[in-house]
Amino acid sequence: MNGLNPFVLFAASIFTSNMILANFLGMCSFIAVSKDIKTSLGLGQAVTFVLTFTTVINYLLYRYVLIPMNLEYLRYIVFIISIAAFVQLVEMIVERQLPVLHHALGIFLPLITVNCAILGVSLFMVIRKYSLVQSVAFGFGSGVGWTMAIVALAGLKKRLNESRVPKGLRGAGITLIITGLMALGFMGFSGMVQIS
Amino acid sequence: MAKIKTKDVWIMGIWKENPVVIQVLGICSALAVTNRMDNALIMGAGLIFVTAFSEFTVSILRMHTPKHIRMMVQVLIISAFVIIVDIYLKAYLPNASKALGPYVGLIITNCIIMGRCEVFAQKNRPAISFLDGIFNGIGYTLVLMVVAFARELLGFGTFFGIPVMGQGWMNWVIMIMPPGAFFMLALVVWGVNTVREKQETSESAGEVKAR
Numbered sequence: 001m002n003g004l005n006p007f008v009l010f011a012a013s014i015f016t017s018n019m020i021l022a023n024f025l026g027m028c029s030f031i032a033v034s035k036d037i038k039t040s041l042g043l044g045q046a047v048t049f050v051l052t053f054t055t056v057i058n059y060l061l062y063r064y065v066l067i068p069m070n071l072e073y074l075r076y077i078v079f080i081i082s083i084a085a086f087v088q089l090v091e092m093i094v095e096r097q098l099p100v101l102h103h104a105l106g107i108f109l110p111l112i113t114v115n116c117a118i119l120g121v122s123l124f125m126v127i128r129k130y131s132l133v134q135s136v137a138f139g140f141g142s143g144v145g146w147t148m149a150i151v152a153l154a155g156l157k158k159r160l161n162e163s164r165v166p167k168g169l170r171g172a173g174i175t176l177i178i179t180g181l182m183a184l185g186f187m188g189f190s191g192m193v194q195i196s
Numbered sequence: 197m198a199k200i201k202t203k204d205v206w207i208m209g210i211w212k213e214n215p216v217v218i219q220v221l222g223i224c225s226a227l228a229v230t231n232r233m234d235n236a237l238i239m240g241a242g243l244i245f246v247t248a249f250s251e252f253t254v255s256i257l258r259m260h261t262p263k264h265i266r267m268m269v270q271v272l273i274i275s276a277f278v279i280i281v282d283i284y285l286k287a288y289l290p291n292a293s294k295a296l297g298p299y300v301g302l303i304i305t306n307c308i309i310m311g312r313c314e315v316f317a318q319k320n321r322p323a324i325s326f327l328d329g330i331f332n333g334i335g336y337t338l339v340l341m342v343v344a345f346a347r348e349l350l351g352f353g354t355f356f357g358i359p360v361m362g363q364g365w366m367n368w369v370i371m372i373m374p375p376g377a378f379f380m381l382a383l384v385v386w387g388v389n390t391v392r393e394k395q396e397t398s399e400s401a402g403e404v405k406a407r
Contacts, residue, residue, distance in 0.1 A: 025224055028220075167389075181377045
């Protein structure tokens with residue numbers, strides 16, 4: 001068990017081990033969705049919300065169900081089912097109770113089940129043996145970091161519309177290069193905290 | 197529906213619709229495991245196995261799966277095969293298993309597999325789906341190997357762990373860090389797109405001449 005302060009962990013998961021820029025997780029929707037700032041922000045909020053709660057749920061499932069029954073190897077199936085079930089549940093509740101929120105997040109929720117960042121955070125939590133409080137901090141921080149990266153990329157992409165990009169680089173290529181430059185920038189934070 | 201030939205599957209998976217470079221799917225792991233060639237190779241082998249068998253299983257069950265829960269069924273099938281890969285790696289290649297860490301489990305959410313199951317295996321027979329899985333997996337592995345080759349050569353000065361760059365070589369640390377992965381993959385995408393474009397224009401030019 002590592003005794004990292006949850007606040008340190010929170011900051012670290014935003015800056016130094018950002019889900020996208022350091023761990024490459026959630027790239028698929030990152031590249032596909034990051035077209036304008038508003039959509040990116042919506043997706044980011046949905047990811048943060050789901051990430052925080054599924055991390056806690058998966059922690060409890062792993063700690064109190066899988067470990068006592070010696071079924072650790074089933075964690076992939078259990079985690080992915082709990083994520084899918086949670087997303088479905090949230091979608092139903094939000095649709096009934098909070099139509100305003102549903103309007104904002106609705107279209108993003110189904111996308112989230114297959115977002116590798118969600119499953120990735122749960123798996124990291126198991127491998128690094130976080131406690132419950134640390135898991136909450138890590139899940140929430142990762143979501144915030146993910147949102148920040150995707151919103152920043154959407155802003156940069158807007159500028160790209162007016163610039164002349166070599167033909168073969170258009171689309172995925174230039175997005176990867178921009179992300180690489182962002183990762184380079186974020187490496188400047190790496191002196192602050194290290195968690196892995 | 198037109199019958200799909202084995203040869204088409206072969207070309208589509210590796211070149212014409214290469215999952216990583218052309219469709220930009222599954223790049224999370226393509227970026228994460230490519231700092232060493234042996235890691236990339238093991239990851240690629242795992243993905244070929246999972247994609248082929250998942251597509252095979254999905255295709256066998258395609259007549260019996262209710263439409264609205266098919267995604268869930270696909271995810272469960274994929275997870276089962278990923279668990280097999282994970283246990284196998286832990287038992288026989290413990291070092292690689294440690295180096296790959298959570299990225300083995302993340303094969304589940306690799307969009308290539310879900311995508312192929314949904315697009316191909318739902319509509320085609322088991323045998324050809326199996327082949328499609330293998331060739332898409334190979335297409336993915338090839339890209340991984342190219343990226344890993346450049347990153348390992350420049351970042352560690354080695355090729356599969358064997359030093360090849362000689363005494364005076366300074367390691368490019370940036371290549372084994374995250375930014376190096378992004379830049380390298382972008383260069384590969386750029387190269388492939390340029391070659392494809394040339395090919396297409398020469399093909400259409402050839403057609404004009406033939407007329």
